[in-house]
Amino acid sequence: MTIFLILGGLVLLLFTGVPTFAGLAVFSGGLMWLTQGDLGAITEVIFNDLNNYMLVAIPLFAFMAHIMIKGKIVDDLYGTAYTLTRHLPGGVGIATIAACTVFAAISGSSVATAMTIGAVAIPQMIRFGYSPKTAYGLVAAGGTLGILIPPSGPMILYGVVANASIGGLFAAGMIPGILLALLFAGWCMIETSFGHSAVQREARASMAEITLALKKSFWAMLLPIMVLGGMYAGVFTATEAAAVGALLALIIAAIVYRNVGVKDVWEAALGGARTSAMLFMIMAGAIVFGHVLTKMRIPQELVALATSVDLGIFGFLAVVMGLIFILGMFLESISIILITTPVVLPVMHAMGINPIWYGVLLVINLELAMITPPVGMNLFTIKAITNAPMKTIISGGVPYIWLMIAGLIAIMAIPSIALWLPRIMLGV
Known part of the structure; x- marks a missing residue:
């Protein structure tokens, strides 16, 4: 009961509109003061983590x-992507999903993927006869692939908190990410074939057109291959892969594309610093929160409760995924990872749940959070770039919510979908 009161109090505090990092810090600091009588250990706890x-x-x-x-x-x-798929039913939509998939392997961010692809794809889809609702929903859903297909910021964060292999998590996200992309593309073809007769199709691209398109995007598509390939070949670690990726991106943009100057590099550095600072401030508050929970022996009590009720692995996962789905309607991904992982991790270890498998399930659920109201970040992103009514954007994303739930259930029922590749590549 204590954990539910604590979580309820924290969620209510965050609902007041207090910034996440401030809410976590104040709430966790208050708990530490009440349970330990002082805040002397807070700096050491934060620094160590x-x-x-x-x-x-x-x-x-x-x-x-x-x-x-x-x-x-x-x-x-x-x-x-459009050149390769334009002759298919829903070819423009499939091209959008394909572009989201590749850009997800570059950016590692759902919001960045939805914003960048959306600015290009939404006008194109509407021009070819798609309803605005369909275009908005497809881009919002396609953008969620940014945090499942590696590299992924939330996966790195979860790996650090759970002490799980980041390389293993990256490998585990590949097949589920491709599976969801195929589900989205399949739905786009079905919806276009039976519900959007006005959608235009073009003739199949010639080999010359395909060759030219592949030549133009060669360096962009080579980037994720070089970064991930080098990591899994053992040339560099997951952390070093980030440095290699950043350097290669800078070289490609500045030398190959020649459209990034010193000012752009400075602005990109500032943007990355702001994003990282926000994340680390939230992490600091969550670290204290996890420390206090441990001192109060709440994880141990949860382990005892889970084992005494005998829900079983799938029952436990179903309950946790349901809870995270609800939290995802109100909190952003980083907060959910940092609030829930320290609580469920001891139970997972006691029940023998593979932390990499759980990490993939968690990230898919966090993808759902990106397109579920009232606080779906990708919904707000589409709103920002189109100024469309939020009701239209939300309704366009509903079919993809069901597709993602189906994918989540499939990976929960068949763990090898997520675990086969990391076992083959890394033996984890």
Whole structure:
């Protein structure tokens, strides 16, 4: 009962509109004062957890994403995807999903993916006969792939908090990410074939057109291959991969595309720094929160409760995923990871749940949070770039919510969908 009161109090505080980092810090500091009588250990607790080499990857990936956005490389990515799929039913929509998938492997951010691809794809989809509702929903959903397909900021964060292999998490996210992309593309084809007769289709691209499109997007598509390939080949670690990716993105944008100057690099660095600072401030509050919960022996009580009720692995996961789905309607992804992971981790270890498998389920649920009202960040992103009514954007995303729930259930029922690749590649 104590944990529910604590979580309820924290959520209510965050509902007041207090910034997440401030709410976590004040609430956790208050709990520490009540339970330990002073705040003397707070700086040591925060420093010990943040003094982690793997966290360097977060600002580096953020910088890489900003450079790729500044360089407008997404235009060539979308053009190539459209050239390859324009003859299919729903070809423009499929091209949008394909572009989201590739850009997700570059940016690691759902909001960046939805914003960047949306600015290019939404006008194109509407021009080819898609209803605005369909275009908004598809881009909002496609953007969520940014945090599942590696590299992924939330996966890095979860890996640090759960002490799980980040390389293993990246590998585990690949097949589920492709599976969701295929589900989205399949739905787009079905919806176009049976519900949007006005959608235009073009003739199949010639080999010359395909060759030209692939040539234009060669460097953009090579970037995620080089970064992930080098990491899994053992050339560099997951943290070093972020540095390599940032450097390669800068070289491609500045030398190959020649549309990024010193001012753009400075602005990208500032943007990455702001994103990272916000994340680390939230982490600091969540670290104290997890420390207080441990001192209050709440994780141990949850382990005892879970084992005594005998829900079983799937029953426990169903309950946790349901809770996270509800939290996702009101809180952003970082807060959910940092609030829930320290609580469920001891129970997972006691029940023998693979933390990499759980991490993939968690991230898919966080993807759902991006397109579920009232606080779906991708919904707000589409609102920002189109100024469309929020009701229209939300209704367009509803089919994709069901598709993502279906994907979540499938991966929960068949863990090998997520675990096969990391076992083959890394033996984890």
